[in-house]
Amino acid sequence: MKKENVIVAEELTKAFGDFKAVNAISFEVKKGEIFGFLGANGAGKTTAMKMLIGISKPSSGQATVAGFDVYTQTESIKKNIGYMSQKFALYDDLTVKENITFFGGIYGLSRAKIKEKREQLVSELGLENISNKLVGSLPLGWKQKLSFSVSLLHEPKIVFLDEPTGGVDPITRRQFWEMIYKAADQGTTIFVTTHYMDEAEYCDRVSIMVEGKIEALDTPKKLKEQFKVDSMNDVFLKLARNIE
Amino acid sequence: MSISLSNISKSYKKVKAVQDISFDVEPGELFGLIGPDGAGKTTIFRILTTLLIPDEGTATVAGFDVVEDYKAIRNAVGYMPGRFSLYQDLTVEENLTFFATIFGTTIEENYDLIEDIYVQIEPFKDRRAGKLSGGMKQKLALCCALIHKPKVLFLDEPTTGVDPVSRKEFWEMLKRLQKKGITILVSTPYMDEAALCDRIALIQDGEILDIDTPKAIVSKFPKTIYNVGANNMYKLIQALQSYKHLYSVFPFGEFVHYTDKRDSFQIADLKSYLQNKGLANISIEAAQPNIEDAFMELAK
Amino acid sequence: MKRFIGFIKKEFYHIFRDRRSLFILFGMPIAQILLFGFAITNEINNVDIAVLDHSKDATTESIINKISTSKYFTINELIAREADIETAFKKGKIKAVLNFEKDFSRNLIKEQHATIQIITDATDPNTANSITNYINAILQNYQQDKNKGIVVEYQIVPQTRMVYNPELKSVFMFVPGVMTIILMLVSAMMTSISITREKELGTMEILLVSPLKPFQVIIGKVVPYIFLSVINAAVIVLLSIFIFKMPVQGSLFLLGLESVLFIITSLALGILISTISETQQAAMMISLMGLMLPVILLSGFIFPISSMPVPLQIISNIIPAKWFIIIIKGIMLKGVGMAYVWKETLILIGMTIFFIGLSVKKYKIRLE
Numbered sequence: 060m061k062k063e064n065v066i067v068a069e070e071l072t073k074a075f076g077d078f079k080a081v082n083a084i085s086f087e088v089k090k091g092e093i094f095g096f097l098g099a100n101g102a103g104k105t106t107a108m109k110m111l112i113g114i115s116k117p118s119s120g121q122a123t124v125a126g127f128d129v130y131t132q133t134e135s136i137k138k139n140i141g142y143m144s145q146k147f148a149l150y151d152d153l154t155v156k157e158n159i160t161f162f163g164g165i166y167g168l169s170r171a172k173i174k175e176k177r178e179q180l181v182s183e184l185g186l187e188n189i190s191n192k193l194v195g196s197l198p199l200g201w202k203q204k205l206s207f208s209v210s211l212l213h214e215p216k217i218v219f220l221d222e223p224t225g226g227v228d229p230i231t232r233r234q235f236w237e238m239i240y241k242a243a244d245q246g247t248t249i250f251v252t253t254h255y256m257d258e259a260e261y262c263d264r265v266s267i268m269v270e271g272k273i274e275a276l277d278t279p280k281k282l283k284e285q286f287k288v289d290s291m292n293d294v295f296l297k298l299a300r301n302i303e
Numbered sequence: 304m305s306i307s308l309s310n311i312s313k314s315y316k317k318v319k320a321v322q323d324i325s326f327d328v329e330p331g332e333l334f335g336l337i338g339p340d341g342a343g344k345t346t347i348f349r350i351l352t353t354l355l356i357p358d359e360g361t362a363t364v365a366g367f368d369v370v371e372d373y374k375a376i377r378n379a380v381g382y383m384p385g386r387f388s389l390y391q392d393l394t395v396e397e398n399l400t401f402f403a404t405i406f407g408t409t410i411e412e413n414y415d416l417i418e419d420i421y422v423q424i425e426p427f428k429d430r431r432a433g434k435l436s437g438g439m440k441q442k443l444a445l446c447c448a449l450i451h452k453p454k455v456l457f458l459d460e461p462t463t464g465v466d467p468v469s470r471k472e473f474w475e476m477l478k479r480l481q482k483k484g485i486t487i488l489v490s491t492p493y494m495d496e497a498a499l500c501d502r503i504a505l506i507q508d509g510e511i512l513d514i515d516t517p518k519a520i521v522s523k524f525p526k527t528i529y530n531v532g533a534n535n536m537y538k539l540i541q542a543l544q545s546y547k548h549l550y551s552v553f554p555f556g557e558f559v560h561y562t563d564k565r566d567s568f569q570i571a572d573l574k575s576y577l578q579n580k581g582l583a584n585i586s587i588e589a590a591q592p593n594i595e596d597a598f599m600e601l602a603k
Numbered sequence: 604m605k606r607f608i609g610f611i612k613k614e615f616y617h618i619f620r621d622r623r624s625l626f627i628l629f630g631m632p633i634a635q636i637l638l639f640g641f642a643i644t645n646e647i648n649n650v651d652i653a654v655l656d657h658s659k660d661a662t663t664e665s666i667i668n669k670i671s672t673s674k675y676f677t678i679n680e681l682i683a684r685e686a687d688i689e690t691a692f693k694k695g696k697i698k699a700v701l702n703f704e705k706d707f708s709r710n711l712i713k714e715q716h717a718t719i720q721i722i723t724d725a726t727d728p729n730t731a732n733s734i735t736n737y738i739n740a741i742l743q744n745y746q747q748d749k750n751k752g753i754v755v756e757y758q759i760v761p762q763t764r765m766v767y768n769p770e771l772k773s774v775f776m777f778v779p780g781v782m783t784i785i786l787m788l789v790s791a792m793m794t795s796i797s798i799t800r801e802k803e804l805g806t807m808e809i810l811l812v813s814p815l816k817p818f819q820v821i822i823g824k825v826v827p828y829i830f831l832s833v834i835n836a837a838v839i840v841l842l843s844i845f846i847f848k849m850p851v852q853g854s855l856f857l858l859g860l861e862s863v864l865f866i867i868t869s870l871a872l873g874i875l876i877s878t879i880s881e882t883q884q885a886a887m888m889i890s891l892m893g894l895m896l897p898v899i900l901l902s903g904f905i906f907p908i909s910s911m912p913v914p915l916q917i918i919s920n921i922i923p924a925k926w927f928i929i930i931i932k933g934i935m936l937k938g939v940g941m942a943y944v945w946k947e948t949l950i951l952i953g954m955t956i957f958f959i960g961l962s963v964k965k966y967k968i969r970l971e
Contacts, residue, residue: 099466100437199340226463226492228339228507229595230602233553237540240554244537254466257495260556280557291556292495295467352812354970373968374814382812388805392620393613404609405815447809 062089065217065248066111070120073106080106082271083120088264090216093239093249095262095279097295103271104252105221111250112219113137125216138166141210144221148206151195155186158194159209166213180208200231207238217248225255236261256292265291267298274298304363305330305455305486306351311360313346320346321509324360328488328502333481335500336490337594343509344490345385348459351488352382365454378406381453383444385460391433395424395443398432399450406451416483417446420476438469445476449485456480458489462496474499494595505598512601517594524592524600526550526562529570533582542580546573553599560596561587606815610823617797618827628793632785632835636842639777647733651679652699653691658707666719669745670701675737692724699723699734778843779931780904782836783924786862787869787898790832792890794873798824799886808970817966825870832866833859852938858931861944864951865927871958872923878965898924926950 066088073081081103088094098104109115111124113133122129125139149158156177163173181190184204194202203223210218220239224232239261243249251262259265259279266276275282275298279291286297306328313320321343328334336344349355351364353373361368367375389398399421403410414421424442427435432443441461448456458477462470474496477487489500497503498517505512505520513520533539536554543552543561550562561573570587577585618625652670656663671678679697682688688700702720704710711717721738723731798821801807810820840858843849851858872894880886899905901915902924908916919925926947933939941948 099468100464226340228342228602229494229599230553231339233599236554237537240537240540244535254464255493256467257493257556261554278557290495292467296471299468349808349970352808354808354811356969377812378814380812382809384805384808386805388809390613390617390804390806393616397613397616401609401613402809402813405606405810405813407606407814 062091064088065090065126066094066122066124066250068107068111068120068122071107071110071117071122072119073103073110073115074118079271081110081117084266084268084271084273086266086273086276088217088248088250090248091243091246093243093251093261093263095259095265096250096252096268097254097256097259097265097291098252098268099254099299102268104254104268107268108219108221108250108252111136112140112142138213139216141213141215141218142221143206143210143218143223145203145223145225148202149194149209152193154193155181155190155197155205158205159212162209163212168213176212180205180212184208200227200235203227204231204235204238207235211242211247215247217250218242220249220251220253222253222255222258223251224258225253256290256295259291267295269299304328304366305332306334306362306364306488308347308351308362309360311347311350311357311362313343313350313355313357319509321350324506324509324511326504326511326514328486330486331481331484333477333487333489333499333501335497335503336488336506337492337494337497337503337598338490338506339492341508342506344506345459346509347506348382348384348457348488348490352380352457353377379454381448381451381456383448383456383458383461385463387440387444389432389440389444389447392431394429394431395435396428398443399446402447403450408451410450413450413452416452416480417449419479420449421446437465438472441465441469441473442476445473449480453485455486455488458487460490460492462491462493470496494593494598497594503594505594505601507598507602512598520597521592521594524597526592526600527568528590528592528596529561529563529568529573529587530555530558530590531561531573531577532558532584532586533577534584535582538580539577539582542577542582546576551599551603553596555595558586558590560590560592607819607823610815610819611826614797614823614827618831624793628789628831629835629838631788632781632839633842635781635785636778636839637846639781640843640847647675647730647737649677650675650699650730650734651697652676652701652734653680653682653688653697654678655682655685655688655700655702657705658703660706660708662708662711662717663703666703666742666745667701670738670741673741675741688722697724698730699738701738775847775849775936777904778839778847778849779928779935780902782839782862782931783865783902783904783927784895784898785835785839786832786866787872787894787924788890789835790828790866790869791873791876791894792887793831794824794828794870795876795880795886795890796883797828798874798877799880799883803882811968811970817968818963821874821962821966825874828870828873829863829866832869833863836862836866849935851935853934853940857941858934861927861930861934861948861951864948864955865923868923868927868951868955868958871955871962874962875958875965878962878967897922901925902928904928923951923954926954 064087069085070083071081072079072083084107096104096108106115110117110129111122113129113136117129124136127135127139129136153161159177159180160173163176168176181187189197194205207223224235227235239249251258253259262279264276264278265282266273268274277285282291282294283289286294288294288297304327309325311324312322324347336347338344346355350357350362350369353369353376356370363369364376365379367379369376393401399410420442424439427439432440435443462473465473477489481487500517502514502516503520504514531539531543540552540554540559543549543559548564550564553560574585574587654667656667667678670676680691682691682700691697691700700722702722704718707717719742721735723734725731801810840851844851876886876889880889901919901922903919908919908925911919930944930947933944
């Protein structure tokens with residue numbers, strides 16, 4: 060089955076002076092794929108992602124996201140992607156409903172659509188009893204699930220998740236991955252940046268960045284076979300050691 | 304006992320942070336508090352380091368009561384809080400010197416204890432702490448916590464946000480410190496780090512789920528786990544969730560971990576059920592449970 | 604003691620590494636003094652006025668001449684009709700209009716009585732007042748010149764003499780005020796920020812779990828800022844002496860002692876603020892709102908306390924800055940000694956002890 064590519068990067072580079080934070084990376088991500096974008100802190104993950112979501116201009120190379128060019132069509136990119144990060148998710152001092160309404164509003168959803176989505180989301184997540192509570196009072200796991208749902212409000216083609224499940228309890232974390240699988244099954248592409256290697260195990264394919272370059276790119280299974288280890292954590296350890 | 308808690312409870316306003324916590328840590332032991340964010344790990348650390356007074360219960364550290372003898376504890380323990388807590392505008396060396404001075408010692412006096420950690424950051428000793436990488440900061444923080452040769456070392460989530468390589472190195476350092484006779488209490492949200500501790504306490508929502516060696520905790524897992532894989536993860540989970548003999552199903556990387564209610568589970572039964580649900584490339588095989596399985600079973 | 608010195612050393616590192624704050628710390632007093640000294644002033648200089656002269660005779664001409672040759676006023680516009688006065692004001696350039704009645708000379712000679720109307724723009728009441736006074740003074744002066752040699756039956760000629768600040772230089776009034784503000788800000792705000800910064804960073808946790816005693820932490824935080832504040836106070840005094848030629852009548856030594864006392868009061872306040880705020884931002888807000896505003900508004904620095912409503916006068920008593928301003932005005936301008944300011948000094952000492960006591964009591968040896 061040949062699926063269309065929704066993210067294509069060719070020799071994408073970002074240099075700060077002489078330092079190449081992202082050094083000619085090339086990869087494709089297919090529609091409905093869960094793509095893990097791994098690397099240590101400072102490996103260039105965040106810089107690369109900023110270029111893909113249209114908030115940082117590449118120094119050279121090409122990339123399209125959802126069919127739009129990262130140099131010239133950043134506004135169209137922003138309309139077609141969702142973004143969720145652990146650092147910035149929702150407003151703690153707004154209620155669940157107010158958050159949904161606000162984020163629906165900034166993505167230009169009509170009032171009727173927001174209302175429909177809001178009700179759907181509240182019932183799907185089982186938040187009926189607490190939909191008028193402040194988000195700040197919810198447990199971390201609920202916040203993250205809600206925040207992921209909110210990033211899907213405007214039915215984006217691609218969702219970028221920045222270290223989505225760090226610190227969550229194991230059960231909530233799996234519920235979270237079930238939500239991700241569901242979104243992927245419905246054709247949404249999921250782009251996960253993380254340095255938690257066990258999150259990588261859940262992805263269809265992963266790339267591992269080391270010092271600005273993609274040093275490995277394959278399914279977790281094949282990578283583990285290739286490095287003859289049992290976990291992605293060990294893949295990463297071996298890879299880092301080889302490069303040193 | 305190096306550390307001993309009995310029936311410790313603590314609330315912030317109306318929220319119960321920890322409830323009726325009791326455990327002991329032997330001298331020279333590497334003891335892990337394993338649990339997600341918000342489980343109450345930091346509260347326990349703050350009670351033990353005399354920063355908070357428990358509402359109920361008593362606790363001692365190195366033989367001193369955490370409320371009555373707080374001054375003695377403050378002299379005897381090393382503490383590395385959850386966030387990076389060094390002076391970013393001071394250099395590596397200045398930070399270390401400062402902490403040595405306020406504990407009334409010098410770097411030279413206890414150099415043997417920190418030597419194998421400090422040599423790794425020594426090349427950057429004139430660099431400001433704020434400019435170090437995550438792994439380096441963590442090593443410096445550990446040096447600062449060790450500089451006065453504490454009897455007990457408290458490390459609150461030392462490996463959170465640190466890359467796998469630095470994490471591995473960090474645990475190796477802890478093992479070496481343990482050999483030097485230091486008692487270590489460490490907390491982490493990463494279940495895979497549990498196996499590196501002598502004993503662990505699994506903690507969630509302020510309550511302890513179990514205390515034992517990592518091996519014993521895993522061996523207590525009551526069910527046989529099967530790794531199930533198929534061509535579509537979402538449909539596989541959906542199908543398993545509506546399977547009438549299901550006990551539990553959790554995604555685990557490229558597979559799901561499945562347990563069955565029956566004692567007489569037949570792989571073939573499940574396989575044909577899944578095939579009927581339209582799934583392909585089905586694989587089912589028995590697997591070893593791990594700490595995470597145990598945690599989820601206990602937290603149910 | 605070694606621990607304590609190590610702590611102070613660390614504090615100096617913080618201060619000298621934060622270039623921006625350091626610049627503000629020393630730049631602010633200089634900028635403020637220069638600003639108040641040169642720009643913000645109640646003195647009248649080259650004020651633009653307009654004239655509506657209905658007579659256009661010799662007398663009005665010589666009066667206008669006298670006014671325009673003074674350094675205080677510049678005739679900007681000659682207005683022809685009453686109706687244009689409003690327009691002239693609205694243009695915003697002129698601050699006052701002189702309106703001479705018809706037949707001014709004739710009235711003056713024949714009826715010994717002529718009228719000039721002074722219309723001022725009172726959107727700024729202080730300036731309007733001063734302008735009126737200055738014009739009045741010029742007119743009186745003109746009249747005295749005219750009447751020379753003529754015997755007038757009754758005349759009261761008031762002789763005014765301004766003491767302590769004979770030239771009415773507003774900078775003399777501002778220097779004590781600015782000094783007070785700067786010392787208050789630097790001492791109170793900087794200490795409270797530096798303590799709350801440790802809370803925010805999480806380093807406070809480590810300091811608490813160490814053998815350092817609470818008072819060592821507090822004193823260690825305070826000592827560097829005593830140094831900085833003393834330097835600031837000296838810079839301000841030197842600037843006012845050498846640039847604005849402000850005479851310091853009293854003893855410089857006493858001035859220094861009183862300044863150190865006030866610095867300690869402010870530091871104690873700063874520590875108190877840090878015990879009640881968790882973040883640097885909160886500390887800054889409390890310092891600005893809780894200290895700056897009362898100091899500016901209620902200390903008598905800008906608005907005289909005697910003309911305040913009674914409740915505010917009472918409140919002003921609890922503001923340390925009020926007493927410090929009285930003390931340093933006394934020393935700098937009147938040249939008085941301890942014999943005259945002992946009461947204020949005692950009040951400041953009392954306040955300081957109170958604040959220190961309160962903050963030691965409030966200082967937490969734990970996290971809650």
